[in-house]
Amino acid sequence: MSWSVCNKMRVEIYSCLVALVLGCSVTAEIIRKVIEKKESFTLPCPHPEGWTVTWSRENNGQKVPILSVIGDRDERHICFPYKRYSSLADKSLYIFKADPSDSGRYYCNDELAAEVLVIPIGTSRLTVKERSNVTLMCPPGVGRPDVSTWSRGFGSKSITVSQSEEGEESRFQASANGSMLTITDVQLDDSGLYSCDGEPAVYLTVIE
Template identity: 55%
Template sequence: MKVNIYSCLVVFVLGCNVTAAVKHEVVEEKQLVTLPCPHSVEGDVTWSRETNGHRVDILTVEGDRDKKHIPDPGRRYSSLADKSLHIFKVTVSDSGTYLCNNEAAVELTVIPSETTRLIAPKSTTVTLNCSGDVGGSAVTTWSKDGREIQQDEYVYVSPGGKMLTITYVQPGDSGLYYCDGKPAVYLTVMEAETSDRARQKQKRRATQRENDV
């Protein structure tokens, strides 16, 4: 069944041309999301999601009907008239790279509701805090992308671990930070003009990040 694009609140993700980077969209869970194909398409369209190198087909738009490839008891997945993918009440598990006919359309990150969101210019210093009942253990552990964060020249963890400070943040520092395994802060690092001295420190910071991976 098609969804009337004017009948509900949606989050639009802009398409990108062949030479542009894949669009990255961050939304909170339970929102309605619409993902258009990067380019106009004719004929059948298959939408897929890739997560950690594993790809799964979601549905194929065949004429005026949707053919589902995964169980969808809640009918959360459907298509619009322009063959965009419509996801009703997204969940954290909906995160991943979405492909339209095998072409990357958008990288979607779904974060838990009420997660703190912080935007910081590149090369600045940011401090992330555990909030609410997060960080209840004696010594708090911070992690990102499934890896525990270790203190170094650019990363400082306060005594007890309730605060995480990162200096000279880089775009690679963007992402969802966990405090004792619970979502704490989603950090977005924006590009900014910097001095030669700052660029040198950025290069050192980036090199260190590569060595840590």
């Protein structure tokens, strides 16, 4: 085999190795979890290398450490009843019997790992396709007799969906008394927990 052919093969192999390394360095996609209250769940650490891994949760825009995994032992930074926060062998974070206060963004070694929303037990879930139309209803016994207010939230995001002014175009249209909310031309970003007068009504998932 000639030197030029061997050299070409080396270049091709080197290029493949570089591509593989670059591919491995791509940031992992953020996990989004919707968990019912009292469910237990696990959050994997994107890069669990190292002797110590520290998990934290975003609170009012600041990351608050909750648990460090040091070798094969856990060091808790916040006191939780029944040790609800613990780690697994791969340094994943295990949360026992989720509470609404567990909602938020979770970081592993300051790297955003997941966004969690804990919803009440029995909350309705609805999945619709992008670009379709959907109508949501207030839960039975919820809503004022005049005009109800709708809001949507997921983790750190929260918006108020109000009725449109006359002549104003909007994809969100509430009924006269606000007991129903119609969303037209649904977008992927419309996914989230919709509440009527502060009470969870339905968790909407929009798929392509």
